[in-house]
Structure formats: structure tokens, C-alpha cells
């Protein structure tokens with residue numbers, strides 16, 4: 660691939676990295692990443708992936724920008740309150756790097772579209788804010804053979820993991836959704852805005868590593884970040900032989916269980 664002069668200047672500090680070079684940068688320009696959720700985690704994710712020149716960035720979000728988002732969702736702005744988050748993300752990414760293509764999916768990801776959606780991308784990053792979506796995205800990624808980089812943040816705490824076959828999946832870590840009310844959301848329990856930035860930025864780093872195939876993949880590990888103590892702990896994850904999705908006696912072979920669950924939840 661031949662770079663233009665502007666591209667060489669824009670990506671100079673990437674091209675300098677021996678792990679990346681011009682070959683790696685060209686690879687990013689041809690890569691496709693899907694980001695689930697243009698919120699607190701999605702903000703640094705989308706901005707760093709756009710700045711890095713990831714050629715196509717899909718953004719799934721059916722929400723509009725709200726005043727209460729702006730304490731942590733740096734992708735959005737006060738004068739864009741009421742705008743769809745997907746459109747706001749497109750404006751923010753275009754302002755950083757007009758070269759990348761933002762493909763907006765202003766819909767809720769569900770069992771009817773998840774498999775098709777994740778199949779269109781090389782890597783998927785989940786920054787969603789609820790368990791049904793996390794399980795659905797995990798199952799769709801595993802069924803479609805896509806690597807999933809998953810992050811979560813609450814209060815001053817964060818978690819980050821990469822799920823890649825044949826290693827453990829999200830269900831190996833959490834076999835079932837927690838009962839309603841047992842796992843509070845950021846809206847219920849609060850979150851330090853900068854912690855969403857920390858976790859989304861770490862997530863962007865892992866997405867870029869997966870796209871480039873460099874470094875040591877986080878797959879098979881869970882990173883636990885304690886913002887109040889400034890502690891980073893990495894623990895080993897093992898595949899769960901009883902896992903309903905990736906275990907030897909797997910019972911999930913399509914996403915039909917999610918459809919039932921979505922109806923049951925209403």
C-alpha cells in the first residue's frame with residue numbers, strides 16, 4: 660500500500676513502532692472493528708480506533724445523547740444533546756480522522772441481527788451496559804468465530820478480557836446472568852468518569868493488538884482494575900468444561916435462546 664504524504668505525517672508515530680511499521684498501519688486502514696455501545700467505554704474506544712486509522716468502525720447504539728452522559732462520554736458534546744449517539748460518534752470520529760468510515764447501526768443488537776452484524780467485522784469490542792447484551796454478543800462472536808474484547812466499569816472498578824476460541828468465553832467466566840437487582844448498573848451505583856476512560860482506552864489497546872496480531876493477547880486472562888487503590892491484577896481464566904456455549908457438551912448452537920429471553924424480559 661502506498662501512503663499519501665498526509666498519511667505518513669498522520670501515522671508517523673505508529674509507523675516508527677517496530678511492531679507496527681508501515682505494514683501494520685496499512686493493515687489497520689484495511690481493518691474493520693465493531694463497537695457495541697457509544698457510551699463511557701465506547702467513547703475512548705471509537706476515538707482511539709478512529710485516530711489510529713482503523714478503516715471501518717461499526718457503532719451499535721440506539722440511544723440519544725443525554726446531559727447525564729457528558730460526565731464520562733467524551734465522544735459527545737453539550738450542543739449534541741438529543742442527537743442520536745451513532746450520529747454524534749460519526750461527527751466526533753470524522754473531526755479526528757476523516758479518512759475512517761463510521762458505519763452507524765442505530766438499533767438495539769438482538770438475536771435477529773447479532774450474528775449478521777458481528778460477522779461483518781474482524782474484531783468486536785463490547786462496551787455495553789447490560790448483561791443480556793453481553794451474553795448475546797459473546798454467543799454471536801463465538802458462533803461467528805470473531806474475537807471479542809469485552810470491558811466493564813462500575814464505580815471505581817473495571818474489568819477487561821479478550822475472548823477468543825479455543826480459549827474461554829464470557830460464559831466460562833459468568834455461566835448465567837445475575838438475578839435482577841444483584842448487579843447494579845452505573846445509573847444505579849455511579850461511576851467515576853475517568854475510570855470509563857481508563858477501561859475504554861485499555862480496551863482500544865487490546866483491539867488494536869488483535870487487529871495487528873502483535874504482543875501477548877489478553878485472551879485467557881481477566882484484568883481487574885481497582886481505581887481507588889490504583890491496582891492492576893491479571894488472573895488466568897480457564898475454559899469451563901460445563902460451559903453451555905464452548906464446552907464439550909455445549910447446548911447453545913444458535914441464538915434462539917436469546918429471543919425467548921428477550922420476550923420473557925418484557
Ligand SMILES: [Zn+2]
Nearest residue numbers: 828831902905
Ligand atoms: Zn465458554
